[in-house]
Amino acid sequence: MAEQTWATQQLLALAAQTPQFKERALYLALAELSEEQQRRLKQAQGELDGRMWNPSKW
Amino acid sequence: MPSVTWHPVTAEPLNITAEQRLLRQADRIILQFPLYWYSAPAVLKNWLDQVLTRQFAYPEAAGALVGKELGIAVSLGSPARNFKAGAPEHFSVSQIMTPFQALAHKLKMVFLPTFVIDQFGYQTDAEKAKLLINYQRYLTQGDLDHFEAQADWLTTQFQSLIAQKPSEQKQQLTLILEQLKNNQADLNDLKTNLKMIQNMEDS
Incomplete structure (x- = not known):
């Protein structure tokens, strides 16, 4: 599994130490958002590199 | 949530004008109920029959609900995976919700994808947390x-x-x-x- 970012780690730590369900639920959802952002950033960066390296357009 | 009005529908006699006023105030109307014999419980059906008068709801009359969103939050007594062709319940939740979709269509409302809650009692803490956030989003998130x-x-x-x-x-x-x-x-x-x-x- 990919390495978790700083924000994800912080949010998961906050979730683990928060007894209130609603607040904990928000931290968990934000941690998931953070991971999904990283996944999409990596994908989009990869696609951008791939499209820029396009010999048929040289 | 501050922008949300939670309004229980009961078997008490209805003040139709007050109910209609609440509907007018809302941008997104969510009917929330447990699925009873593939439909809404009688009390909610009765509420719809009484509150959505022609004068109030028909687009060619007051058209009070035109452009508003209609969503359904439904809890199922059996697993959601059973609701599809070839599975035990045979019909999908979307198919079962067709009467509400028809209602939205008639009243020129925007019908939202149905929010399904199933097997709540078996969910882990993390699953319930996710359900809570998704439910809150269903109530208030724009797109x-x-x-x-x-x-x-x-x-x-x-x-x-x-x-x-x-x-x-x-x-x-x-x-x-x-x-x-x-x-x-x-x-x-x-x-x-x-x-x-x-x-x-x-x-």
Whole structure:
């Protein structure tokens, strides 16, 4: 599994130490958002590199 | 949630004008019920029959609901995976909700994808947490299908939470918030660049 970012780690730590369900639920959802952002950033960066390296357009 | 009105429908006699006023105030109307014999419980059906008068609801009359969103939050007595062709229940939840979709269509409302709750009693704490957030999003998030709208919704919620925190915690939480917002801005930049390249490739 990919390495978790700083924000994800912080949010998961906050979730683990928060007894209130609603607040904990928000931290968990934000941690998931953070991971999904990283996944999409990596994908989009990869696609951008791939499209820029396009010999048929040289 | 401050922008949400929770209104239980009971078997008590109805004040139709008051019920209609509540509907007029709402942008998104969610009917929430347990599925009884593939439909809404009688009390909700009775409420719909009485409150949605022609004068009030028909687009060619007052058209009070035109342009508003209609959503259904339904809890199922059997697993959601059973609701499809070839599975034990044979029909999908979308098919079962067709009468509500027809209602929305008739009244020129926007019908939202149905929010399904199943096997609540078997859910783990993490699953319930996710369900809560998805339910809150269903009630108040602008565009339900878009990741960007979801990111905006979550960061806005986070911002209101931060506002209630003591200042020593505020700083830590604000750093996290900034990080999430920066990620989203970077993602949007990348998407814009990608779109530009795609357009160039197409031309």
